[in-house]
Amino acid sequence: MWIKFTTGLGPAQLRCASCGTVFDSGLREWGAIPVLERFRYVVLSCIYGVLVGLFPALLSVSLFGLVTHNTDRTFPPNSLMFTVIGLWAFLVLVLQAVRVFLSGLRSEASNPEPMLVSRWNWQINLHSYAQGFDLVCLLLYLLVAFLPK
Secondary structure, X not given: OOOOOOOOEOOOEEEEOOOOOEEEOOOEOHHHOXXXXXXXXXXXXXXXXXXXXXXXXXXXXXXXXXXOOOOOOOOOOHHHHHHHHHHHHHHHHHHHHHHHHHHHHHHHOOOOOOEEEOOOOOOOOHHHHHHHHHHHHHHHHHHHHOOOO
C-alpha cells in the first residue's frame, strides 16, 4: 500500500515569483479535502511535529549536559527532552493550523489569484525549513555530544 506523506493542502494554482508562470500545484484547499484526508492531515501533522522536535531535543539535552558538566551528554534527563519535543510539536501544529486558516481565506475569495511562491514559501515548503533546521540541530548535537570531556 502506498502511503502519501504530503498533506496536499494548498492552492490549486501557483505563480512563480521569478518568471510569473502559473502552474497547477496538485494541492487542494481545506474545503475541497474530504473528511478522511483532513483526519490524515491532523495525524500526519502530529507525527511530523514529534519528528521535527527530536533533534532540537537531543541538542538541548546535550547542551544541558555541557553546561552542568554532566559527563554523559548523550542520554539526557527525560523531562527536558519530552518538554522540548512537546514544544516543537506544538509549534508545528500551530503552523499547520495557520495553514488551514489561510486555506479557508483563499477558498472564500471570490476570484482567487494563484499564490505567488518562491522555493522557500513556508506554506508550500514547510518541510524544507524543518529539515534544514533539524540538520543544523543534528550537526550541533553531534558536535556537543562527542566533545572531549
